[in-house]
Amino acid sequence: MRFDLQVIASWIEPESKVLDLGCRTGSLLAYLTREKQIxxxxxxxxxxxxxxxxxxxxxxxxxxxxxxxxxxxxxxxxYVILSQALMQVLDPETLIREMLRVGKLGIVSFPxxxxxxxxxQMFFTGRAPMSKELPYEWHNSPNIRVIPIIDFRRFCxxxxxxxxxxxxxxxxxxxxxxxxxxxxxxxxATFGIFMLGQPE
Amino acid sequence: MSEYIDHDSTGQSIGLVTKHTFTFxxxxxxxxxxSGRSLGPVKLAYETCGTLNSDKSNxxxxxxALTGDSHMAGYYSEDDPKPGWWDIMVGPGxxxxxxxxxFICSNVIGGCMGSTGPVSTNPETDKPYGTAxxxxxxxxxxxxxxxxxxxxGIDKLLAVVGGSxxxxxxxxxxxxxxxxVRAALPLATTTKHSAQAIAFNEVxxxxxxxxxxxxxxxxxxxxxxxxGLAVARMVGHITYLSxxxxxxxxxxxxxxxxxxxxxxxxDFQVESYLRYQGNKFVDRFDANSFLYLTKAADYFxxxxxxxxxxxxxxxxxxxxxxxxxxxxxxWLYPTYQSKTMVKAMKKNGLNVSFCEIxxxxxxxxxxxxxxxxxxxxxxxxxxxxxxxxxxGAQ
Numbered sequence: 001m002r003f004d005l006q007v008i009a010s011w012i013e014p015e016s017k018v019l020d021l022g023c024r025t026g027s028l029l030a031y032l033t034r035e036k037q038i039x040x041x042x043x044x045x046x047x048x049x050x051x052x053x054x055x056x057x058x059x060x061x062x063x064x065x066x067x068x069x070x071x072x073x074x075x076x077x078x079y080v081i082l083s084q085a086l087m088q089v090l091d092p093e094t095l096i097r098e099m100l101r102v103g104k105l106g107i108v109s110f111p112x113x114x115x116x117x118x119x120x121q122m123f124f125t126g127r128a129p130m131s132k133e134l135p136y137e138w139h140n141s142p143n144i145r146v147i148p149i150i151d152f153r154r155f156c157x158x159x160x161x162x163x164x165x166x167x168x169x170x171x172x173x174x175x176x177x178x179x180x181x182x183x184x185x186x187x188x189a190t191f192g193i194f195m196l197g198q199p200e
Numbered sequence: 201m202s203e204y205i206d207h208d209s210t211g212q213s214i215g216l217v218t219k220h221t222f223t224f225x226x227x228x229x230x231x232x233x234x235s236g237r238s239l240g241p242v243k244l245a246y247e248t249c250g251t252l253n254s255d256k257s258n259x260x261x262x263x264x265a266l267t268g269d270s271h272m273a274g275y276y277s278e279d280d281p282k283p284g285w286w287d288i289m290v291g292p293g294x295x296x297x298x299x300x301x302x303f304i305c306s307n308v309i310g311g312c313m314g315s316t317g318p319v320s321t322n323p324e325t326d327k328p329y330g331t332a333x334x335x336x337x338x339x340x341x342x343x344x345x346x347x348x349x350x351x352x353g354i355d356k357l358l359a360v361v362g363g364s365x366x367x368x369x370x371x372x373x374x375x376x377x378x379x380x381v382r383a384a385l386p387l388a389t390t391t392k393h394s395a396q397a398i399a400f401n402e403v404x405x406x407x408x409x410x411x412x413x414x415x416x417x418x419x420x421x422x423x424x425x426x427x428g429l430a431v432a433r434m435v436g437h438i439t440y441l442s443x444x445x446x447x448x449x450x451x452x453x454x455x456x457x458x459x460x461x462x463x464x465x466x467d468f469q470v471e472s473y474l475r476y477q478g479n480k481f482v483d484r485f486d487a488n489s490f491l492y493l494t495k496a497a498d499y500f501x502x503x504x505x506x507x508x509x510x511x512x513x514x515x516x517x518x519x520x521x522x523x524x525x526x527x528x529x530x531w532l533y534p535t536y537q538s539k540t541m542v543k544a545m546k547k548n549g550l551n552v553s554f555c556e557i558x559x560x561x562x563x564x565x566x567x568x569x570x571x572x573x574x575x576x577x578x579x580x581x582x583x584x585x586x587x588x589x590x591x592g593a594q
Binding site: 039041050054055057058062068076 | 523543546551553554556557583
């Protein structure tokens, strides 16, 4: 399992209720179900990925996260996870508020745009940066948001959403190994992972 | 449901199967129906395959679609030209695996394949019921299936599976007898017919009733309304396909001719195909049964029956886990109807999975070979089995 998902998994209490938004083929849900006996459910828009997840025996709804999250009652879950999908979210504020309505805690992870390699690329080549974490050209990228870790913190402050926990890591996109970055994370971390609490 | 009964390309089959019957409601008033009328005695034709385990916990009920029957898989005899209607799904090593589970499929009441219906003898007149047969509902069909399950000594079904009108029975089971179902798999179905679906059924019924031979349902001695029934089937058949599948199968190709006839012969392949399907259907089906079964499907309205108009309230009765499946090109029971039921299940905190399968073949897609469908059913049932700690056939 990807290193960022391992970090997220380590934050989840056993036997809790988990909603994984954009769960792909369900590797995190499968891990949490097996190792932590969680009650998990996922939402995935891609039929192949959703079908594969259901075929693994996971509970998954094939559909759009914005529409599907609306149907859950308040506080239906202990954790709502949005892993590496925030870059593609049209209205992050609405989605994060929905996450914190249906879940007690929200967990968000995203590639840190201001990683030093991106900065160097932009500075020295004058071109839009491409990296293993964000491997697209400007014209074919599904990622409509670029998110620096410090900007995400500011965004949470502006929404009055408390950051309960925060870890910055350095790992490549699909790597199973990585390390936690404590020194200048906005410069040296490839991913930021945040646990969000209820708005104040 | 159309005529997709086909041999499995893998050659795997459950082999020979037997049609059984079970009769109940013989004494007193019989069973009481949703209409307030009673019916008795009631006979159900059914088939089983696989082996029931010692604690009877691996039983799966399969519900057939509108004009299907109890013959789900295998063959009645060595020289039987066709297997049961879902032979591609039910058998050893198949998604509905007879090595693991015990399957039951019964013909619905109101049908004409061995269960009590308008063609059965009315004990009060010693003649076929005809239209004296009471109007039955999906709920009545399920009530009768429950009598059969009781008779087989099965306390709780591992799963109830079915597509189309069979899927309606699955939904009905899950809210009518929630304590007796662990998992429900409604495929290509709806909690209530749209006006469009009712409209097509009404045209089909009118075709039967407009045939002079129908004779208000009293035709068992005078000759059957074959033409009306064939037209009814043709109407139904159109709704089971899709624009794309008809274009792929027939387009505007001519049948056995190189130019137009300039009369009312079947010029086009699609006309010829519909006539063939209509005529073939007449050989195996009863016109009055068709009226009763389409009416039962039109009357089905889960939210009104169980939730005072609220689907969320209706599903608050349920406790099983669900796997809901729809198909992209199904215009008889489109995906939005499946999404509506999934939404109501989620609002009740039920454990639900949903997948809309990309398939060009219209409503009939659930009866056709499909690796995606196979994977979903296998994985879902494996998980239900594991979570319930259920042993396989012994």
